[in-house]
Amino acid sequence: MLKLHLAEGLVGVSGVSIPIGNSKESKESPGSTWPKDIIALEPGETAWDVVLKKIKELSDSDCRDAFMVADLDVLASRHQVFRQALPRVSPFYAVKCNSSPWMLRVLAALGTSFDCSSQGELEQVLDLGVAPSRIVYANPCKPVSHIRFASLHGVKLLVFNSEEELIKVAQHHPGARLVLWWTQDSDSIFPLSSKFGARLEVCEHLLESARDLGLAVVGTSFHVGSRCQTPRNFMKAIVDCWPVFEMGSRIGHDMSLLDIRGGFSREEGSDPEFEEVAGMINTALAQDFPEGSGVEVIAEPGHFYATFVCTTTVNIIAKKAVLEPGGRRKLLYYLNDGHYGTFRIFPRESEPRMPIMVKELSPKLSLFPCTLFGPTCDAFDKLFLKEVQLPELDVGDWLVFPFMGAYTSVLSSTFNGSSPTSICYAVGPELRSLLETTP
Known part of the structure; x- marks a missing residue:
């Protein structure tokens, strides 16, 4: 029923990795007057292709800022699902959610x-x-x-x-x-x-x-x-x-x-x-x-409409290995988005969300207890209250979190001088035609 464009079936599996090369080249329409943050999808192209393309572009530069991709076609799909399941009920979308x-x-x-x-x-x-x-x-x-x-x-x-x-x-x-x-x-x-x-x-x-x-x-x-x-x-x-x-x-x-x-x-x-x-x-x-x-x-x-729409991609900006009593090795990863950005809602969730790692990884790699910190100088700035099990990654690697549309960007702040995470919007041909004809 739900058309999920973003790495369907991969969320929640420790150690899942996606190579950067699995992306299609996105082409901008000649003479387009649409804003730069709107990306027109070609037939067969998905918002996941946009995520991988942006990772590839940023990996070739010194600027590896966190970013979000919003799939507006998924938003339209969620509206359709709601209307079909509850034909008597008129939806009034909760603006506060996103x-x-x-x-x-x-x-x-x-x-x-x-x-x-x-x-x-x-x-x-x-x-x-x-x-x-x-x-x-x-x-x-x-x-x-x-x-x-x-x-x-x-x-x-x-x-x-x-x-x-x-x-x-x-x-x-x-x-x-x-x-x-x-x-x-x-x-x-x-x-x-x-x-x-x-x-x-x-x-x-x-x-x-x-x-x-x-x-x-x-x-x-x-x-x-x-x-x-x-x-x-x-x-x-x-x-x-x-x-x-x-x-x-x-x-x-x-x-x-x-x-x-x-x-x-x-x-x-x-x-x-x-x-x-x-x-x-x-x-x-x-x-x-x-x-x-x-x-x-x-x-x-609110949640029902917005959750599936956005994907947040973050970069590992620093790393520290810690030996705990008993010789257990623990990894601390520092990301360029965190609790004071688009992850503020995460501590309310009962279990951590497992990210998708955009990197070639061996399926036999060892997993380590990891803490994911945000970029600020506050020790509470971490994504989850619990540790997560991840393989050893490197500074410069990317982590992708799908299903980030609800109570994320609306709760973010500029604490510690952090810049808001940028958002771009992917839209397919059918929805784009509707927007072009709507005042």
């Missing part, structure tokens, strides 16, 4: 709507020409100035989870269409309920408060938490939304929108798989919010 202008432009051209969390994100999406009706301002805790901006620019769909937020909206955006967010995330790896969401038992009070303030609540929203491990939680949460809809209707609100937000499995072969989650969602919707009920269903996927 706010790359080209990714947003592709999604806008495909007709995706957007979940924004701040005035900056609202501005970015509106500047693309996206209609305000295709935006949900999904942060339930908003500064007054951002609420005013949303009102001024016609963004009416706002999320709330407290009486204090209702008071601000009544004062500064009385024409808003409000969505009440409650949280059911007991089985997620990263629960959100400690910060966001109202408990079910206070929903009736909040709905009454909104009515008394003259505000219109149009629906309810839940979040099962990031990377939910129990597909049935989606089903249970959808079932639990029905009493909230009944409360709202009884109190006088026109309840017509259900927002199931995010938390979808993002990797094929993960537990649970997205297909299983989608099946649970479709079953629950058919039971409690069937077609013809007048209820619009939306979601706010």
